Amino acid sequence: MRVIFSDPSLKRLGTYVVFTSDGKKLSSGAADLDPETLDVVKSALNTSQFKGEKGKYLEVFTPPKSRAEKIIVVGIGKLQNIDELAAQSIGGSIFQALSSSSSRAGYVLLDEIKGRKISNSKLTAHIAYGCMLRSYRFDKYKTQEKREVKKSLVSVTMMLKDSSTARGLFSPLKSVLEGVFFTRDLVTEPANVIFPISFLARLQVLKKLGVKLEVLDEKQMKKLGMGALLGVAQGSAHKPRLVAMRWDGAPKSKDKRPIAFVGKGVTFDTGGISIKPSGGMEDMKWDMGGAGVVAGLLYALAARKAKVNAVGVVGLVENMPSSTAQRPGDVVKTMSGKTIEVINTDAEGRLVLADALWWTQKKFKPHTVIDLATLTGAIIVALGYHYAGMFTNNDQLGKKLSLAGEITGEGVWHMPLGDSYDKQVRSQIADMKNVGGRDAGSITAAQILQRFINKDIAWAHLDIAGVTWAQSASATVPKGGTGFGVRLLNKLVEEHFEQ
Ligand code: BES
Ligand code: ZN
Numbered sequence: 001m002r003v004i005f006s007d008p009s010l011k012r013l014g015t016y017v018v019f020t021s022d023g024k025k026l027s028s029g030a031a032d033l034d035p036e037t038l039d040v041v042k043s044a045l046n047t048s049q050f051k052g053e054k055g056k057y058l059e060v061f062t063p064p065k066s067r068a069e070k071i072i073v074v075g076i077g078k079l080q081n082i083d084e085l086a087a088q089s090i091g092g093s094i095f096q097a098l099s100s101s102s103s104r105a106g107y108v109l110l111d112e113i114k115g116r117k118i119s120n121s122k123l124t125a126h127i128a129y130g131c132m133l134r135s136y137r138f139d140k141y142k143t144q145e146k147r148e149v150k151k152s153l154v155s156v157t158m159m160l161k162d163s164s165t166a167r168g169l170f171s172p173l174k175s176v177l178e179g180v181f182f183t184r185d186l187v188t189e190p191a192n193v194i195f196p197i198s199f200l201a202r203l204q205v206l207k208k209l210g211v212k213l214e215v216l217d218e219k220q221m222k223k224l225g226m227g228a229l230l231g232v233a234q235g236s237a238h239k240p241r242l243v244a245m246r247w248d249g250a251p252k253s254k255d256k257r258p259i260a261f262v263g264k265g266v267t268f269d270t271g272g273i274s275i276k277p278s279g280g281m282e283d284m285k286w287d288m289g290g291a292g293v294v295a296g297l298l299y300a301l302a303a304r305k306a307k308v309n310a311v312g313v314v315g316l317v318e319n320m321p322s323s324t325a326q327r328p329g330d331v332v333k334t335m336s337g338k339t340i341e342v343i344n345t346d347a348e349g350r351l352v353l354a355d356a357l358w359w360t361q362k363k364f365k366p367h368t369v370i371d372l373a374t375l376t377g378a379i380i381v382a383l384g385y386h387y388a389g390m391f392t393n394n395d396q397l398g399k400k401l402s403l404a405g406e407i408t409g410e411g412v413w414h415m416p417l418g419d420s421y422d423k424q425v426r427s428q429i430a431d432m433k434n435v436g437g438r439d440a441g442s443i444t445a446a447q448i449l450q451r452f453i454n455k456d457i458a459w460a461h462l463d464i465a466g467v468t469w470a471q472s473a474s475a476t477v478p479k480g481g482t483g484f485g486v487r488l489l490n491k492l493v494e495e496h497f498e499q
């Protein structure tokens with residue numbers, strides 16, 4: 001599916017989209033429709049239950065002579081509430097309405113929707129963005145549905161005066177969109193397709209955008225003493241990789257220190273010897289969600305040429321049980337020198353991140369580090385599927401993240417850290433153990449990560465276990481891999497870290 005920006009014209013054959021906020025009055029763009037069609041739409045509105053609620057729509061069949069094969073009236077709710085996010089939701093509803101009415105081409109009449117906070121062009125760009133975000137499909141393994149796909153929506157045309165301004169505003173959003181799709185693809189691919197080496201192969205496309213890749217193999221990681229990451233990897237036939245993606249977009253004269261993003265990239269998490277129950281284990285193909293977001297974010301930043309120095313690091317491993325797997329009770333030594341007693345091999349994300357975080361700080365000297373990980377089931381118990389858990393040593397960074405979450409609809413909820421949780425991870429024979437019991441499971445996990453963060457670094461950890469995969473669709477996110485985090489962190493960079 002693609003979006004097109006064009007000046008208004010009613011010559012083309014297809015489904016036309018107009019708007020209403022109260023279910024009686026149509027947006028002024030509708031005035032361009034021929035009188036007969038307009039009458040039909042008006043009487044349909046008068047007789048229907050539809051009140052113009054946001055996210056709802058009415059499908060109206062048109063008289064035979066009309067150029068419009070169908071009219072869809074989309075509800076936009078309260079006009080004064082339309083901001084970027086609301087515009088995106090409207091775009092999502094438009095996609096939903098057009099595709100469920102089996103339209104091939106949609107024409108959105110956007111002129112003169114009055115009474116909003118944002119300009120018409122910005123509104124249009126964000127409607128287009130939302131429409132595209134919702135259009136994501138992953139059907140490469142469906143071999144029997146070719147005919148159905150052929151019937152599906154091909155294009156949506158945004159029609160407004162001065163369409164070129166809207167097209168210009170859409171351009172950076174399209175870069176972010178591509179980043180989100182890149183993430184969703186990585187997350188949705190099964191684990192026989194995406195494993196450390198093949199994940200790395202997917203990252204090669206970033207080079208075309210000007211991102212530099214740096215790769216550590218097993219031997220190099222061994223030399224650096226990354227015993228925690230390697231301990232997780234040692235049960236799998238798939239060899240681990242640690243990959244850094246560098247985007248140097250800041251003007252040369254400015255501060256060179258980057259902001260760093262670090263992702264948990266467990267390409268499949270069986271639990272290892274502390275094996276998980278089989279029900280739902282297939283979900284653990286997306287235990288590389290954090291790494292997927294880091295890759296998609298770097299894609300977005302590079303594609304829109306963000307004026308920032310950013311580095312993305314992903315720790316890629318597969319957690320398998322086998323005769324070479326690590327055992328409960330093993331003690332591993334991290335690159336930092338600290339030792340960890342592995343009580344439960346299923347608490348592997350923190351082991352991978354311990355070394356990935358340490359290496360990132362040593363190697364790139366970042367001022368800020370944000371890690372993302374599908375780290376704990378406990379964060380789903382705490383927050384469900386709507387917010388990511390956010391842990392930070394820096395309240396200012398926390399506020400910035402919260403605000404970026406509100407703007408993008410990818411919300412983060414500030415969770416506590418504190419020394420009093422540390423006794424839960426005391427080990428009898430090592431510096432710490434890797435689990436702290438059931439209570440406050442997400443917090444003790446974050447406390448462990450914090451032990452691998454230098455005090456002078458602004459750090460935030462996002463536990464995205466609940467938001468990486470959607471069980472049902474929402475306005476701009478179809479069921480499945482969400483890409484949660486790409487829009488959030490892109491916004492954070494845009495608002496606070498570009499020079
Ligand atoms: N990958 C899981 C966490 C997870 C659970 C992600 C559900 C997405 C959905 C993680 O590696 C894990 O297994 N964590 C354990 C930790 C426990 C053993 C302390 C958990 O949450 O049960
Ligand atoms: Zn696990």
Ligand code: ZN
Nearest residue numbers: 266269287349
């Ligand atoms: Zn895991």
